[in-house]
Amino acid sequence: MRRLLLTILTGVISFVSYGQSIRLNQIGYYPSAEKIGVLNDGKEGDRFQVINEANETILEGRVGEPRFWNLSGEEVSILDFSGLKTPGTYHLSYNGENSHSFQIANNWDDPVLLGLLKAFYYQRASTELTEEFAGDYARALGHPDNEVIIHPSAASATRPVNSTISSPKGWYDAGDYNKYIVNAGISTYSILATYEHYATLLDDLSSDIPESSNNVADILDEAMWELEWMLTMQDPADGGVYHKLTHKNFTGYITPQTASEIDRFVVSKSTAATLDFAAVMAMASRLFQPLQNEFPGMSNTFLRAAEDAWKWAKSNSSELYQQPADILTGEYGDGNVNDEFQWAAAELYITTGNNSYYNDINLRSINASVPSWQSVSTLALISLARNQERLTEIAQNDLVRNKIITLANRLRSGYDLNSPYRITMTERDYIWGSNSVAANQAMILLNAFELTGEGTYLAAGNASIDYLLGKNPLGFSFVTGFGDQTPMDPHHRPSLSDRNTLPVPGLLAGGPHSLQPEGNCNYPSTLPAISYVDDVCSFSTNEIAINWNAAMVYATAGLQYYMRGLGNIKSFVLKNPKDLVALEGGIARFDIVTVGEGFTYQWFLNDEIIEGAIESSYIIEDVTLEDDSTFYSVRVTLNGETSTTAQARLNVMRDEVIDVITSTNENLDLSLQVYPNPTLNKIINLTSVELVKSLNVYDMSGKSVASIEQPNELIDLSGINAGLYLLSFRTLNNQLITKRLILK
Ligand code: G3I
């Protein structure tokens, strides 16, 4: 009955789901990374192909077991093509359907990171975007914001109602033209943290902006555009910070220049805005401190601004933002500002070393959670973890570390064990801006990786990026302009009012969730993971926003940084040993995949040390039936730190296939030779190749790992892991010849 119900449900829902049945990262994968695609409605055990640009099948894999995902209402199977390691452009094929193409490359994500960063330039207020830097997206100056009206809610003795202030620059928040301090907070944090954590990657990265020719990393120049605006939002009379700078209502779909004719207001100081401001300013102060020549005095200005804001917040600790009746734009309201206090205290402590700020953090009370504009205490944890060498003696570094790791473990186990899509997203994550949840989950995982050197966190973070770039039930790569199927109609006023067919590139759409507040959008479903529509009407799923983009800048940069070995962690475990099937009399080989130098290994059989088994692979020659259901684990040691993997199981099958020649034809061609065997460089030679029609390579579990039509004399199997394989040749007269091959 249950089964029937699922089938009915799947049947109903599959016609509303989008796009192709194969969902994968539409841009690319690192050669050493795990590579997973997801197939809707596949048959377990069926073959899928990896096809190169010359249209050759270079690998085959088997469709995994279908599992039902209630958030998208479909059964999906994993397509694991991690064995593909040779750089190039490929697509997958299943049952005659081709996937989008993707790259295997060490720099596949360069354009994505640049695009995401460049998007901030396109969001700039108070400046003309020139053709030199903006190309087709050039536009006239919008919102000079040099005469912004003091709204009654913001009036004070020195700034009476209807007086004006100048508050230029900053980024437009999203698809609207307003500027909100709360959201500027986490957005600027993510951008500055990207630099603070991954400077060596960012120092040389040019996003081709007007400041590119100065001596400063472009990402810092971009942040400065926002920081300069933020400074103007502080009332110099008391240190309090206005909540937002806004039109009274959302404008129509008009250009920035046209919208500039409509009045702008600063509205109400708030505790949340003032604390987010303090946190970001304190952080900026330490990052711009070395740049005295380029930005004279700015580091001090930031610090003073942070301290003044902190003082205001301490004596105005519950000024929760109340939207005035005549103001109808975004609220960014928040009923709880404890976390904002904690974050600001942490950033001030890190920058000044003043212990009184430390006590204000109240570290024990922080319950680590994936950060958002409304929930920022985990930003404090991350900054503390990343600045340990600057901290005074009272810092509880272990506590910080444990909190981050506990959260990361939850995310990783979702991805590892519980998710049919092998992602970290669960039901609670499908909120407005769900895509930024995925990106911020990656941020947590990257930080857990930094703290532990445990590569499985990195793999889980990579999975979030795969999700955002297409490995999701909608089959969308959610960054405009990147991927085959990307949002074409985002709720983004500059894109809606310009002459271009394509939207401004590099913008991350908010993503699916079931709120559907619009009433007039044609959503395909109310299921959280597919409640999305690529239509301007959908401001709740298809708008873009600076905090979402900034989270993905961080995630993409972090992934690049570690995968390219730029960090302190140059050696890590990427994959643990997996269960194996071996043949009686054959060879079983367990591997732990480590990246970098310095590891030592000790293997265990059923928890007992195996003498002499101290390599990254453990090979059992001549497997017997008695080895069936034995368990293997490996203890890895790096610089005196050890950890032991979970046990992998060995399953043994009777040797009934090896070197068996199956044919009904009497004239068996035995002249076919494969050499060298074993082979070290994974290139093999064939004799009598003119008699061979095709070749299939199987691993010991019977999984096809390569398939070649009309092989040449030299066959390159370098995309395949070391191990024992079966080569199955089909000759022109339809004989099937099977040989075993050891790749070392
Ligand atoms: O806080 C509750 C939580 O307790 C509850 O469990 C959860 C269930 O859905 O809802 C939470 O509140 C949500 C809140 O975001 C925090 O996630 C609201 O339902 C949801 O409506 C609210 O959405 C915000 C939206 O503005 C509407 O206010 C988005 O986070 C926020 O990103 C978005 O921001 C807008 C700006 O206002 C204007 N500029 C564009 C920008 C992006 O769309």
Ligand code: 9MR
């Ligand atoms: O266009 C607005 C978008 O930028 C906001 O994020 C969103 C949520 O506050 O609101 C959009 O404006 C809509 C308004 O809330 C209701 N009427 C329709 C507007 C969209 O055209």
